[in-house]
Amino acid sequence: NAADLDEVWTRYKDNPTQEDRDQLIVYYAPLVKYVAGRIASGLPQNVDQADLVSYGMFGLIDAITKFDPERGFKFETYAISRIKGAVLDELRSIDWVPRSVRAKAKSVERAMTKLEAVLHRAPTDEEIAEELEMTMDQLLGIYNQISSLGIVALDEMLSFGGGGESLTLGDTLADRQDGPGGMYERVEMRQMLAEAINKMSERAKIVLTLYYYENLTLAEIGNVLGVTESRVCQIHTKAVLQLRSRLQA
Amino acid sequence: LEQLRRIRVECSQVESDISLVRRVSQGRLDIVGHESTRRSGAGGSDADTPVLFDLPEILSDGPAPSGSTPGARAVSVGAPGEVAAELVKSLDTMASPSALSNIETLSDGDLRELFERIRSFEVEMSSIRRQLHERIDAIQSEIGRRYRDGEASVDSIL
Numbered sequence A: 001n002a003a004d005l006d007e008v009w010t011r012y013k014d015n016p017t018q019e020d021r022d023q024l025i026v027y028y029a030p031l032v033k034y035v036a037g038r039i040a041s042g043l044p045q046n047v048d049q050a051d052l053v054s055y056g057m058f059g060l061i062d063a064i065t066k067f068d069p070e071r072g073f074k075f076e077t078y079a080i081s082r083i084k085g086a087v088l089d090e091l092r093s094i095d096w097v098p099r100s101v102r103a104k105a106k107s108v109e110r111a112m113t114k115l116e117a118v119l120h121r122a123p124t125d126e127e128i129a130e131e132l133e134m135t136m137d138q139l140l141g142i143y144n145q146i147s148s149l150g151i152v153a154l155d156e157m158l159s160f161g162g163g164g165e166s167l168t169l170g171d172t173l174a175d176r177q178d179g180p181g182g183m184y185e186r187v188e189m190r191q192m193l194a195e196a197i198n199k200m201s202e203r204a205k206i207v208l209t210l211y212y213y214e215n216l217t218l219a220e221i222g223n224v225l226g227v228t229e230s231r232v233c234q235i236h237t238k239a240v241l242q243l244r245s246r247l248q249a
Numbered sequence B: 001l002e003q004l005r006r007i008r009v010e011c012s013q014v015e016s017d018i019s020l021v022r023r024v025s026q027g028r029l030d031i032v033g034h035e036s037t038r039r040s041g042a043g044g045s046d047a048d049t050p051v052l053f054d055l056p057e058i059l060s061d062g063p064a065p066s067g068s069t070p071g072a073r074a075v076s077v078g079a080p081g082e083v084a085a086e087l088v089k090s091l092d093t094m095a096s097p098s099a100l101s102n103i104e105t106l107s108d109g110d111l112r113e114l115f116e117r118i119r120s121f122e123v124e125m126s127s128i129r130r131q132l133h134e135r136i137d138a139i140q141s142e143i144g145r146r147y148r149d150g151e152a153s154v155d156s157i158l
């Protein structure tokens, strides 16, 4: 059975026809379900998953067209990274994060950078709120707004890796050491992030480390710190904004 | 703690592969299901629409159980490992690629049989995955307890 698949690939590469291409698309399409599901996991409920799948389909078709079976790589691995890239690129280009929320995130980061330069340590929420001339509740409300857009929005704001593959914070710190190429950049990134995290406040350090390195859920981290899941969510949002402001400084 | 973590990493890598194969088998199942719905004339899809157009609808998930926070867990999109490769191979022997890509040409009987075979495979994947989740979550709650009780500190990781 693997043989008839190889046959379709060989035939398609020798003479690309719509019919063979469609056969390959239908066979590999469930990979898009996998990628879209994982990306959707970081997004709020109102993001239409069928849209994510259609963005991903473009990545799959692209992968089928560009794949070279002679090079001996596994198609699935190549396809998954193209599909992911296509979905993230499309999300970024439709800029699904409301402008007002982006602006608020930017002003919080600016306040953090400014205060850090003066205090030589991470600013507290009280200090940030004061700098922005808002109440604590208002500042926490901003963290809630940003996080209700889903952690992917934050990860996306932090994506690095100019080398073709866009890495998000989650990928960079993931347990898995997978994927060809970019391995060395990954290790470097991981190092750089570890150093940046090390300089943060105790709470932020704990949340980021447990979430990304130890892979605990927000609720499990809440049990460690003795606070609610939504409080951990706010701390996580603040910590990611802080990381971003430092890495960009 | 190192040992616990190593076990978790191992389980997570297997879980990631199983989840991938589970998702793939669900996708196959839903594509086959869509074809049989189309034949029975139900469901609004017009008989001439190639399955390609309907894929986004077919492959998207139902709503997650309410109360799930987006990003509750750090999730990465990884490359499939050995476990996934082996399982996909065995799925391919039950549901051949040529059958899947030429689904309109199958007889009603063959279609139904294909559906059943993929469905029992999916059920098995989901059950293994549930068991792995229980094991991983138990390890995670023990790891969490050690951090809470001060037996472990994040400084050792950083």
Ligand SMILES: Nc1nc2c(ncn2[C@@H]2O[C@@H]3COP(=O)(O)O[C@H]4[C@@H](O)[C@H](n5cnc6c(=O)[nH]c(N)nc65)O[C@@H]4COP(=O)(O)O[C@H]3[C@H]2O)c(=O)[nH]1
Pocket (backbone or CB within 6 Å): B026, B027, B029, B030, B060, B061, B062, B064, B065, B068, B122, B123, B126, B127, B130
């Ligand atoms: N947020 C979240 N919830 C999860 C996850 N995994 C499982 N669940 C929850 O646990 C229920 C049972 O999952 P299952 O035993 O794998 O049993 C599942 C699985 O065997 C199968 N299934 C799930 N998704 C699909 C799909 O897209 N296509 C097909 N054909 N079957 C599916 O149907 C059963 C029932 O699915 P549901 O009604 O959705 O009900 C699911 C869902 O509410 C997860 O990763 N994230």
Ligand SMILES: Nc1nc2c(ncn2[C@@H]2O[C@@H]3COP(=O)(O)O[C@H]4[C@@H](O)[C@H](n5cnc6c(=O)[nH]c(N)nc65)O[C@@H]4COP(=O)(O)O[C@H]3[C@H]2O)c(=O)[nH]1
Pocket (backbone or CB within 6 Å): A034, A037, A038, A040, A041, A042, B015, B016, B019, B020, B023, B061, B062, B063, B064, B065, B071, B072, B073, B075, B132, B133, B134, B136, B137
């Ligand atoms: N240790 C542990 N790990 C867990 C648990 N539940 C899920 N995971 C892992 O975490 C990933 C993300 O889950 P999610 O955020 O719920 O995000 C899920 C969810 O939004 C959706 N999904 C998956 N299965 C189902 C299902 O049966 N029903 C519904 N409604 N949605 C599902 O697809 C997304 C990706 O699913 P996967 O690729 O399977 O990837 C899953 C799975 O590998 C758990 O209880 N313990």
